[in-house]
Amino acid sequence: MAACVHNSRTDQTTTRSRISLSSDHQSQRTDNSLSKYGFYSSRPSVCNLVSSSPVKSIVVDVVDHPKSIENGAVCDDIWLKMREEAKYDMEQEPLLLNYYFISILSHKSLESALANHLAMKLSNSSLSSNTLYEVFLSIINEDYEIKRAIRDDIKAVKERDPACISLVHCMLNFKGFLACQAHRVAHKLWSQGRNVLALLIQNRVSEVFAVDIHPGAKMGRGILLDHATGVVIGETAVIGNNVSILHNVTLGGTGKTSGDRHPKIGDGVLIGAGTCVLGNVRIGDGAKIGAGSVVLKEVPARTTAVGNPARIMGGKGNPIMLDKIPSETMDHTSHIEEWSDYVI
DSSP states (O other): OOOOOOBSSOOOOOOEEEEEEOSSOEEEEEESOOGGGTOOSSOBOOSOSSOSSOOSOOEEEEOOOOOOOOSSSOOOHHHHHHHHHHHHHHHHOGGGHHHHIIIIITOSSHHHHHHHHHHHHHOBTTBOHHHHHHHHHHHHHTOHHHHHHHHHHHHHHHHHOTTOOOHHHHHHHOHHHHHHHHHHHHHHHHHTTOHHHHHHHHHHHHHHHSOEEOTTOEEOSSOEESSOTTOEEOTTOEEOSSOEEOTTOEEEOSSSOOSSOSOEEOTTOEEOTTOEEESSOEEOTTOEEOTTOEEOSOBOTTOEEETTTTEETTOSSSOOOOSSOHHHHOOOSTTGGGGGGOOO
């Protein structure tokens, strides 16, 4: 089967390898001219994402990857692992050969694959995927912190969400992860004064993923938006590192107040489903907010707040202190046995 792929941007001659993938075995050999197969390393165009009949083998383009380097360069272990997972999935489900090739294996980096996938998801009849691809890739490639955050977010999803079966599954199918990465690009554009483009991306993410994050909001690394549907985050909100947020969570204002008016979420915080945190209030490091809570005041670090209005477990004078990071344990129910001890 010949994949319907061509190089829409640049013609590059590089030395690559061909890998023949089948359900029984995998062999590798060197070839200097993959052009006759139509496989190139830049973003492919798609004629047919899914084949109508099973295919036993496909020639896959492999490009050189940088070594793992710290302090200035991104470690590509995650990207290499993701490619291996994609090859395995292709063997298990031959109908998805073209989809996995175009989404993952035709790209030379995680950045390129992510930019392409977001562009395909967020494009419409008047906003081309090529345009969005160029925007996403240029912003991601020029910002090392975004590259680092992407990888930390992928690890967070894989480690904390039992529904995530692989890194490539997260990359292709988890809209919370995709919405978070699109926001990182929108926030960078916002900080550069490119507000119109930033707001356009916000709107498309809201329409496609049902996640509405203002491009002015600041977000740390290792973020998990679990399920993500209905998440709303306001312009002046700040979210720390290693935070887990469930669906239908609002980090909003209390009315028409202007200026700094949205919540500040510390590191390691877990916010349960259906929670509203309103106003310029701080949720301390390592705190937990129970599902369905309405938080209007500060929540101290390493405490649990539950209810409407939210109350501190153990009371303000003697709060029950958490000894584990709730965003990592994802424990939503340990406070229920203390229900009768709630104190305003």
